[in-house]
Amino acid sequence: MKILVCISHVPDTTSKINFTDNDTAFDKNGVQFVINPNDEFGLTRAMWFKEKQGASVDIVTVGEKDVEPTMRKCLAIGAEKAIRVDAKPVDAFQVAKEIADVAKNGEYDLIIAGRESIDYNGGMVPGMLARLIGAHFINTCVSLEIEGDAATAVREIDGGKETLSCKLPLVIGGQKGLVEEKDLRIPNMRGIMMARKKPLDVKQPVTEVTKVEFKSFSKPAPKGDVKLVDAENIDELINLLHNEAKAI
Amino acid sequence: MSLLIYAESENGKLKKMAYEVASYASSIASNMNAEVTAVTINAEDVESLGQYGVGKVLNVKNESLKAFNEESYVDVISKAANEVNAEIIVLSQSANAKYLAPALSVELEAGYASNVVALPETENGFQVKRNVFTNKAFGMADITTDKKIIGLSNNAFGLHENSKTPEVVDFSPEIKGSGIEVKSVDKNTDKVSIADAEVVVSAGRGLKGPENWGMIEELADVLGAATACSKPVSDMGWRPHGEHVGQTGKPVASNLYIAIGISGAIQHLAGINASKTKVVINTDEEAPFFKAADYGIVGDAFEVVPQLIEKLKEFKAANA
Ligand SMILES: Cc1cc2nc3c(=O)[nH]c(=O)nc-3n(C[C@H](O)[C@H](O)[C@H](O)COP(=O)(O)OP(=O)(O)OC[C@H]3O[C@@H](n4cnc5c(N)ncnc54)[C@H](O)[C@@H]3O)c2cc1C
Numbered sequence: 001m002k003i004l005v006c007i008s009h010v011p012d013t014t015s016k017i018n019f020t021d022n023d024t025a026f027d028k029n030g031v032q033f034v035i036n037p038n039d040e041f042g043l044t045r046a047m048w049f050k051e052k053q054g055a056s057v058d059i060v061t062v063g064e065k066d067v068e069p070t071m072r073k074c075l076a077i078g079a080e081k082a083i084r085v086d087a088k089p090v091d092a093f094q095v096a097k098e099i100a101d102v103a104k105n106g107e108y109d110l111i112i113a114g115r116e117s118i119d120y121n122g123g124m125v126p127g128m129l130a131r132l133i134g135a136h137f138i139n140t141c142v143s144l145e146i147e148g149d150a151a152t153a154v155r156e157i158d159g160g161k162e163t164l165s166c167k168l169p170l171v172i173g174g175q176k177g178l179v180e181e182k183d184l185r186i187p188n189m190r191g192i193m194m195a196r197k198k199p200l201d202v203k204q205p206v207t208e209v210t211k212v213e214f215k216s217f218s219k220p221a222p223k224g225d226v227k228l229v230d231a232e233n234i235d236e237l238i239n240l241l242h243n244e245a246k247a248i
Numbered sequence: 249m250s251l252l253i254y255a256e257s258e259n260g261k262l263k264k265m266a267y268e269v270a271s272y273a274s275s276i277a278s279n280m281n282a283e284v285t286a287v288t289i290n291a292e293d294v295e296s297l298g299q300y301g302v303g304k305v306l307n308v309k310n311e312s313l314k315a316f317n318e319e320s321y322v323d324v325i326s327k328a329a330n331e332v333n334a335e336i337i338v339l340s341q342s343a344n345a346k347y348l349a350p351a352l353s354v355e356l357e358a359g360y361a362s363n364v365v366a367l368p369e370t371e372n373g374f375q376v377k378r379n380v381f382t383n384k385a386f387g388m389a390d391i392t393t394d395k396k397i398i399g400l401s402n403n404a405f406g407l408h409e410n411s412k413t414p415e416v417v418d419f420s421p422e423i424k425g426s427g428i429e430v431k432s433v434d435k436n437t438d439k440v441s442i443a444d445a446e447v448v449v450s451a452g453r454g455l456k457g458p459e460n461w462g463m464i465e466e467l468a469d470v471l472g473a474a475t476a477c478s479k480p481v482s483d484m485g486w487r488p489h490g491e492h493v494g495q496t497g498k499p500v501a502s503n504l505y506i507a508i509g510i511s512g513a514i515q516h517l518a519g520i521n522a523s524k525t526k527v528v529i530n531t532d533e534e535a536p537f538f539k540a541a542d543y544g545i546v547g548d549a550f551e552v553v554p555q556l557i558e559k560l561k562e563f564k565a566a567n568a
Contacts, residue, residue, distance in 0.1 A: 011381075013495055013496070013514065013515045013518075014514055014515075017381045017384040017385050019385070037495075037496045038496070091359075092350070092360070093353070093354075093359070093360075096350075096354075118381075118382055118495055118496070119380070119381060120380050120381075120387070121362070121363055121379060121380060121381070121382060122362055123346050123350075123362055124349070124350040124353070124360060124362060125350075126350070127347065127348075127349070127350025127351050128350045128351070128353065128354050130351065131350070131351045131354035131355065132354060136319070136427055136428055137318060137347075137351065138428070139318075139343075139346065139347040140343055140346075140347070142489065152431070155347075156343065156489075156490060157316075157343050157344070157433070157435065158342055158343045158344070158441040158442070158443040158444060159435050159436060159439065159440070159441025159442075159443070159444070159490075160433065160434050160435030160436060160441075160490070161433075161434045161435075161490070162316075162430060162432070162433045162434070162435075163430075163431040163432045163433075163434075164428050164429065164430055164431060165428070165429050165431055166427050166428045166429065167427060175496075176489060176492070176496060176497070177489050180483070181479075181483045182483070210392070211353075211358075211359030211360075211391065211392055211393045212359045212360065212361055212389050212390065212391050212392065213389070213390045213392065214380075214387045214388065214389055214390075215372075215373070215375055215388045215389075215390050216387070216388045217380070217385055217386065217387050217388075218385065218386050218388075219384070219385050219386070220383075220384075220385070220386070220521075223539075223540065224542075226528070226538050226539070226541045226542065226543065226544045227542065227543050227544070228538075228543075228544050228545070228546065229543060229544070229545050230545075231545050231546065231547030231548075231551065231552055234545075234552070234555045234556050234559045235559060237527070237543060237545065237556070238559055238560065238563050240543055241504070241525070241527070241543070242563070242567075245504070245524075245525040245542065245543075247447070247503050247504040247524065247525040248447070248471065248504065248560075248563075
């Protein structure tokens with residue numbers, strides 16, 4: 001089985017979010033970048049398929065050269081090959097198109113992406129990609145088993161879960177649950193050394209088409225102060241929630 | 249000009265989100281002299297969409313669509329969009345709608361903006377305000393294609409009445425089979441889901457252990473609320489993963505969010521910030537959650553929550 005894991009390079013969850021160039025671009029100054037958390041669960045599940053079922057695991061990122069440290073980290077965790085499509089990601093459709101081209105050339109059976117990346121929260125690339133390459137798609141995937149060319153997956157739905165089955169090729173939008181938090185791997189020294197020798201291919205982009213473009217960014221207005229209510233005076237809280245906030 | 253909404257239902261009953269999406273689309277339509285059509289799948293009482301400005305309903309009744317299936321639902325909705333030549337298609341941000349929309353955008357060659365929180369601004373292109381960086385910022389996304397898909401964030405627009413008597417027509421396009429088989433659905437039907445809930449009661453590590461969740465469930469019961477939890481609580485197996493909310497869990501955009509024994513880490517706050525009113529109960533007055541909340545009680549959950557349950561019961565009885 002050939003697996004491709006889509007890796008998004010995103011600001012660490014604790015980053016301060018600011019914008020530059022007249023509020024038209026994210027300010028990367030002082031920001032630390034990490035593997036998108038949803039993708040990290042998927043990558044770890046891919047490692048399981050590699051170790052238990054002999055799958056091969058490649059990763060792909062659409063981005064400029066600054067994404068390479070994040071890609072090397074994935075190689076250190078155990079991916080065999082990395083492919084960077086050398087383009088500035090503008091919208092989900094363009095990114096999906098680029099990955100579709102990589103996917104077609106590589107004849108992958110399973111493509112693992114994250115439910116959404118935590119920067120622009122689009123949640124679009126995996127579903128678009130699946131359509132573009134004619135693969136099945138399972139979103140918000142919290143469990144995945146592959147037997148031959150058959151997949152069984154669990155999808156989180158509003159208020160519960162659903163078990164689905166289909167044939168490969170399959171694209172998933174993964175998240176926590178694919179593996180548990182405690183299963184995530186921190187690259188060790190040996191992995192880091194080996195990653196330096198693994199291939200990181202740079203591929204030229206195939207499309208310039210975009211459909212949605214960010215024009216500007218803003219931040220929410222600062223919040224007013226909290227109203228503290230005495231622990232002995234629960235009636236006051238209920239009064240505020242009912243009459244002031246109209247929330248109950 | 250024509251707009252299409254996908255009006256979601258569950259077991260035949262239209263969801264609140266369906267009416268919210270209808271309200272949003274008819275607001276756009278009234279500025280553009282356009283009509284809003286809704287496509288419904290195995291829903292009852294579809295005329296009720298008229299109350300929120302829907303002029304026409306493409307009413308699909310089909311046993312094979314009983315269980316949600318991305319492939320066949322995309323097929324139906326894209327055919328409905330073509331039927332009415334829809335230029336703008338509006339969906340909610342339910343788990344199912346988020347699942348469908350990307351495929352729909354490829355199928356219809358439409359640009360898609362998700363997590364949208366306001367009406368489009370059309371002086372300069374077609375720009376929609378949407379959440380980015382998990383509620384830490386907004387972006388103005390310009391959709392440049394002729395056809396446009398908008399994923400409206402739950403609870404961002406609200407319900408706005410605009411009464412019409414819709415024309416309801418049966419719509420039965422030929423549906424391609426799907427290669428995805430739904431084996432089983434495991435859903436707690438007597439509990440409201442986090443996505444659909446008006447009120448969410450959430451608890452964290454401050455509760456000390458899973459055995460203490462009885463009072464959280466009871467509080468949720470009294471309020472008709474969904475229960476949620478912080479990430480470590482689900483990682484330790486105290487609560488199911490489906491309850492984990494925050495930047496890496498489920499987003500929450502309820503009217504009321506009550507956080508009990510949750511410190512208010514940045515990743516937690518990001519995911520729940522779209523909630524309208526936030527209440528925190530925490531022993532530590534320095535807990536960061538107090539900076540994000542509207543109302544707070546500095547106190548021990550094991551003392552405050554049982555009292556809150558009692559007082560709310562009295563309040564409910566008096567206001568019934
Ligand atoms: C990449 C990444 C992603 C993350 N994503 C998420 C996410 O999506 N969601 C999320 O929740 N977290 C997330 N986290 C974790 C986050 O950083 C915090 O660790 C977590 O939210 C803390 O959970 P907590 O508030 O339950 O626990 P704690 O931080 O331990 O807080 C417990 C609180 O309970 C209070 N308390 C103790 N006893 C009582 C009592 N008797 N009565 C009342 N209060 C009491 C304490 O004062 C304390 O404030 C993420 C972290 C990382 C690194």
